[in-house]
Amino acid sequence: MTVRPAGVRGATRAPRPGAARVVLVPAALLLLLVVTVLASFAIGSVRLPPGEVIDALRGARTTETHLIVRDLRLPRAVAGVVAGLCLAVAGVLLQGATRNPLASPTLLGITSGAGFAVVVSVAVLDMPTRYTVWAAFLGGGIAAGTALALAGTGRDAMSPVRLALSGAIVSLLLSAWTQALLALNQADADQVRHWLAGSLAGRDAAAVPPLLPIIGVGLLATALLARSLDALSLGDEAAVGLGQHPGRVRLLAGLTAVCLSAVAVALAGPIAFLGLIVPHVARALVGSAHRDVLITSALLGPVVLLAADIVGRVVARPSEIQAGVLTALIGAPVLIRVASRAKGAL
Amino acid sequence: MTTPSTVLVGRIRPRSIILPSSLALGVLCLMAIALTLGSSDLSLGSAVSAAVGLAEPGEVFIVRELRLPRVLVAVGVGATLGASGTLMQGLMRNPLASPDIVGVTGGASLATVLAISGAAGPTLLPVAAAAGALVATAVLQVLGHRNSSGARLVLIGIGLHAIASAGVTLTIARIPADRLGAAEVWLAGSLHARTWTHVGTILVGAAITLPLAFGLLRHLRTLELGDELAVGAGVRVTRTRHLLLMSSALLAGVAVAVSGPIAFVALGAPHIARRLVGPTSPATLTTAALIGALLVLAADLIGKNLLAPTSLPAGVVTAALGAPYLLWLLHRMGRT
Numbered sequence: 001m002t003v004r005p006a007g008v009r010g011a012t013r014a015p016r017p018g019a020a021r022v023v024l025v026p027a028a029l030l031l032l033l034v035v036t037v038l039a040s041f042a043i044g045s046v047r048l049p050p051g052e053v054i055d056a057l058r059g060a061r062t063t064e065t066h067l068i069v070r071d072l073r074l075p076r077a078v079a080g081v082v083a084g085l086c087l088a089v090a091g092v093l094l095q096g097a098t099r100n101p102l103a104s105p106t107l108l109g110i111t112s113g114a115g116f117a118v119v120v121s122v123a124v125l126d127m128p129t130r131y132t133v134w135a136a137f138l139g140g141g142i143a144a145g146t147a148l149a150l151a152g153t154g155r156d157a158m159s160p161v162r163l164a165l166s167g168a169i170v171s172l173l174l175s176a177w178t179q180a181l182l183a184l185n186q187a188d189a190d191q192v193r194h195w196l197a198g199s200l201a202g203r204d205a206a207a208v209p210p211l212l213p214i215i216g217v218g219l220l221a222t223a224l225l226a227r228s229l230d231a232l233s234l235g236d237e238a239a240v241g242l243g244q245h246p247g248r249v250r251l252l253a254g255l256t257a258v259c260l261s262a263v264a265v266a267l268a269g270p271i272a273f274l275g276l277i278v279p280h281v282a283r284a285l286v287g288s289a290h291r292d293v294l295i296t297s298a299l300l301g302p303v304v305l306l307a308a309d310i311v312g313r314v315v316a317r318p319s320e321i322q323a324g325v326l327t328a329l330i331g332a333p334v335l336i337r338v339a340s341r342a343k344g345a346l
Numbered sequence: 347m348t349t350p351s352t353v354l355v356g357r358i359r360p361r362s363i364i365l366p367s368s369l370a371l372g373v374l375c376l377m378a379i380a381l382t383l384g385s386s387d388l389s390l391g392s393a394v395s396a397a398v399g400l401a402e403p404g405e406v407f408i409v410r411e412l413r414l415p416r417v418l419v420a421v422g423v424g425a426t427l428g429a430s431g432t433l434m435q436g437l438m439r440n441p442l443a444s445p446d447i448v449g450v451t452g453g454a455s456l457a458t459v460l461a462i463s464g465a466a467g468p469t470l471l472p473v474a475a476a477a478g479a480l481v482a483t484a485v486l487q488v489l490g491h492r493n494s495s496g497a498r499l500v501l502i503g504i505g506l507h508a509i510a511s512a513g514v515t516l517t518i519a520r521i522p523a524d525r526l527g528a529a530e531v532w533l534a535g536s537l538h539a540r541t542w543t544h545v546g547t548i549l550v551g552a553a554i555t556l557p558l559a560f561g562l563l564r565h566l567r568t569l570e571l572g573d574e575l576a577v578g579a580g581v582r583v584t585r586t587r588h589l590l591l592m593s594s595a596l597l598a599g600v601a602v603a604v605s606g607p608i609a610f611v612a613l614g615a616p617h618i619a620r621r622l623v624g625p626t627s628p629a630t631l632t633t634a635a636l637i638g639a640l641l642v643l644a645a646d647l648i649g650k651n652l653l654a655p656t657s658l659p660a661g662v663v664t665a666a667l668g669a670p671y672l673l674w675l676l677h678r679m680g681r682t
Contacts, residue, residue, distance in 0.1 A: 150673065160497075161501055168447060169673060173666075173670065175665075176609060176665030176666045180658060183658055184658070316519070321516060321519060324515075332505040332509040339501030340490065340501075
């Protein structure tokens, strides 16, 4: 690899936008997030005027509205915000660590690995739901590890197509096993099938607090990794020159991404492609510096997931379309676009 | 390799005859076993005599109306899937490309589920599946037309597959309750309750598509030399590529129509065939078709009898057993 002066690689991709944009975009996204959260309180099979939503949130009413907002829509919004944030950040970490624009929780098999493990824990081992997140961790970690190990050998190691195929095959394996388990356990199948489509409906707000330490540690690690990932994007040699240990950074970023994805899967089920789409949109908005991309993605992820959830609630009334289905419908064209534009070792 | 001995033997090597014949024998053996096993086990003799109508009416009914159609559909589906994968892998020059990974099976599944949800009759389903497979292939070609490299087509195909599966989930979520069961059984890739109508469909489909595959094979071998050489040899590269992809899609669509998506066969069978008889040739295509038939028959036998009385759909068995093989394959590819 030829040695380039520091910063040139990033600069040739997208000129670094002015400081104003790097501040304005997140500010606008924050506003958009607030609007989306409020919309997710107000819009649904029962439409509520904003005034009533605010009253209900302040606890001023104990009526039906109160019930809908506090017990149904609040947990749903919380799950959407947390899962969207975690998946988007995990996507940035994976794309940065592998220097591969296609790396993401879905394509690496993390979501289907976590899904399989959850089905095993619920339908086979009959474990209480408080263990769900740990099962998701284990499954997601093993799946990602397998996919990365498979993609990381040989001549075209870690090339986009290698990584995508490894992940696709790991996912194929795990979803087949999931299907087999569901076919064998018809009784538990219904309970899990709904969850497997990736839905925010019927979430329990009590599931979030135990996850907060993991989310906190994950986000802290992400913040500390941002500069190392910038260095890594210049190439391994340049990163070593800058005093980084590429292997260590990759391992840490990978572990953090698995933790965050597992949290998201435990909360919302396997939400397809969110971790792929959001980082790409974020880079288009604020350039490729990891700190900016991470902040933008962390705000954009919840917006996209909540918007998908709201659309899913509205378009098919009285039934609902799971948010995971809609993110797959948005995400796959992004995947196709990235794949057909990706340069180099395809 | 033109060592004197291969020149003397000519184009037909002994192995390219012995291997397909022994595979065909294997298919016949598995068919016989499948006819004897089930909720009431028959002896081989009585199963065969029942198949030709020389047993007591009960046994004749079991064999002729329940088991024989299932077995014949398994053979037809396996053969068309194996042939479909051979064409596609040769075309994309990627041993991991297959109709199930690049979205062709997904397109067929989506079209069929839509047809089921619209209460289409059994005669319309194969048409829908073939149309879905062809549309998916056409989209794949349009999106990948500027960069025809195999790797990019595979990536685009993975995206198409994701869209199709999202569409399937969407359709399943909105399907009328009385048709949900039928759609789910079909989606799992099951050979349960196949009738002579299914046998007719797959026979007609195979009779149309398999000769097409053999006819196009010659061009595929030229394409494998590289585009420049193929043009030099007088092949119209783009048109040939389109024809090959379309016939691969038709083969997969026919199979999906009668059995639902049976994973891994289109991917695994050509691979095993290439290891046994070498690069693309009529012998490879024949071998892949026979191995496909063996795989589907075996998967259905395992799924039906291993955990009896619970039965697993053949598609679940092929995917569950096939995927570890694929992982190993991918691992080995990285080594070489």
